[in-house]
Amino acid sequence: MLIDDLQQESRRYLAAYVMFNQAVADHLGLHPTDVQCLNLLTVEPGPFTTGRIAELTGLTSGSATRLVDRLERAGYVVRHRDRTDRRRVRVEPVPEAMRGLMELWSELGEGWQAMFADYTEDECALLHRHMRRTVELSRQQIAHLRDKK
Amino acid sequence: MLIDDLQQESRRYLAAYVMFNQAVADHLGLHPTDVQCLNLLTVEPGPFTTGRIAELTGLTSGSATRLVDRLERAGYVVRHRDRTDRRRVRVEPVPEAMRGLMELWSELGEGWQAMFADYTEDECALLHRHMRRTVELSRQQIAHLRDKK
DNA sequence: GCTAAATATCTGCGTGACGCAGTAACTGTG
DNA sequence: CACAGTTACTGCGTCACGCAGATATTTAGC
Numbered sequence: 127m128l129i130d131d132l133q134q135e136s137r138r139y140l141a142a143y144v145m146f147n148q149a150v151a152d153h154l155g156l157h158p159t160d161v162q163c164l165n166l167l168t169v170e171p172g173p174f175t176t177g178r179i180a181e182l183t184g185l186t187s188g189s190a191t192r193l194v195d196r197l198e199r200a201g202y203v204v205r206h207r208d209r210t211d212r213r214r215v216r217v218e219p220v221p222e223a224m225r226g227l228m229e230l231w232s233e234l235g236e237g238w239q240a241m242f243a244d245y246t247e248d249e250c251a252l253l254h255r256h257m258r259r260t261v262e263l264s265r266q267q268i269a270h271l272r273d274k275k
Numbered sequence: 276m277l278i279d280d281l282q283q284e285s286r287r288y289l290a291a292y293v294m295f296n297q298a299v300a301d302h303l304g305l306h307p308t309d310v311q312c313l314n315l316l317t318v319e320p321g322p323f324t325t326g327r328i329a330e331l332t333g334l335t336s337g338s339a340t341r342l343v344d345r346l347e348r349a350g351y352v353v354r355h356r357d358r359t360d361r362r363r364v365r366v367e368p369v370p371e372a373m374r375g376l377m378e379l380w381s382e383l384g385e386g387w388q389a390m391f392a393d394y395t396e397d398e399c400a401l402l403h404r405h406m407r408r409t410v411e412l413s414r415q416q417i418a419h420l421r422d423k424k
Numbered sequence: 425g426c427t428a429a430a431t432a433t434c435t436g437c438g439t440g441a442c443g444c445a446g447t448a449a450c451t452g453t454g
Numbered sequence: 455c456a457c458a459g460t461t462a463c464t465g466c467g468t469c470a471c472g473c474a475g476a477t478a479t480t481t482a483g484c
Contacts, residue, residue, distance in 0.1 A: 132391060132403055133384050138318045139406045142413040143292050144311050145333055149417040157441070162293050169287045176462060184294055189442055191463055196441090213450045213461040234416055235282050241408055242281060249401055254281055256402060257288045259390055264291040267383055268298040306470070326432060338471050340434055345470090362432040362479045 150234075154227065156200070159183065163193055164202060164227055167219045174217045175208070184268075299383075303376065305349070308332065312342055313351060313376055316368045323366045324357070333417075351376075 151158040166182045167174060180190035194217055197203045202223045208214035242250060300307040315331045316323060329339035343366055346352045351372045357363035391399060 132399060133387065134318055135403055135406045136387065137314055138410055140292055140296065141311060141314050141318065142410045143289055144296055146413045146417055147289065147293055148333055149420045153420045162290060165286055165290050169283055169290065184297055186443055187462065215462065237412055237416060238282065238285065241412060250281060252398055252401060253405060254284055257284045261287055261291040263386055263390060264295045267386060268295055271298045271302045335472055336433065360480070364433065
């Protein structure tokens with residue numbers, strides 16, 4: 127197993143993921159950024175504010191405001207002014223609206239489950255650990271790229 | 276190891292990849308789509324035409340033309356009319372221009388290599404196989420999503 | 425060989441996501 | 455009670471995108 131093979135495959139893998147994300151967005155009639163945001167709202171720990179969403183998505187604060195505007199208009203989230211700090215705006219997902227997205231995920235998830243079913247317990251654990259490490263590494267790489275420029 | 280854990284981690288993983296791609300694009304002063312396209316040009320088998328690029332990226336033919344315009348203007352590719360079918364336009368990467376991109380990839384790749392170095396031969400093989408299967412599955416899922424609508 | 429249909433790419437135009445820079449509302453510190 | 459710092463929002467210009475139609479070239483029908 128050559129490192130180059132892995133690297134090449136990684137890039138093909140990345141490309142496939144980008145297209146997959148795009149396809150999900152097209153299917154839901156949303157912008158890829160919006161799907162990305164809804165995703166983050168389900169996997170990251172809350173609570174969320176507009177500013178936190180800007181951080182998570184990498185958008186500027188202005189663009190994050192517009193993003194929340196779109197999600198609110200489409201009924202995916204609601205805005206609540208924070209009582210203790212009235213500058214803040216808490217953004218909360220609407221469970222009923224999220225259902226369609228979750229259903230799509232679990233429908234697509236079936237294909238994934240079938241794939242994972244072929245692996246042993248140990249192999250699943252390895253993949254899981256690898257994903258966690260990759261997420262962590264990505265975070266570092268992103269920070270590194272931002273600093274360098 | 277619960278399937279749900281894997282699924283949740285997968286989505287965090289996907290989100291991280293999307294942001295990573297964005298960060299690479301920002302760093303190079305390009306749009307994410309352009310980076311995606313350049314990536315595809317290095318991992319997919321050629322030759323490439325404008326239409327093939329439209330397929331690979333999921334863009335319409337018009338948008339693919341504009342994409343190639345941008346890449347050509349930035350010096351990453353050159354256009355050549357196909358001699359046998361003069362409707363076609365062959366799009367060829369310019370190796371010197373690709374060098375910057377490749378250097379960035381291998382610089383970032385060092386972090387990845389360090390990560391992969393912790394794995395045994397067998398574990399690398401598993402990850403490699405998993406990536407290939409995922410790429411294939413993504414392709415199917417994308418086709419499925421397109422048909423369903 | 426000539427016309428019609430099909431194919432590959434390009435162009436005009438409207439929509440909308442984004443960054444930037446400035447604004448308004450609110451907090452807390454002296 | 456000023457004054458700096460923080461949080462979210464608002465014009466405005468730019469540009470990527472899809473759509474629909476235009477142009478050039480190839481292929482099929484007769």
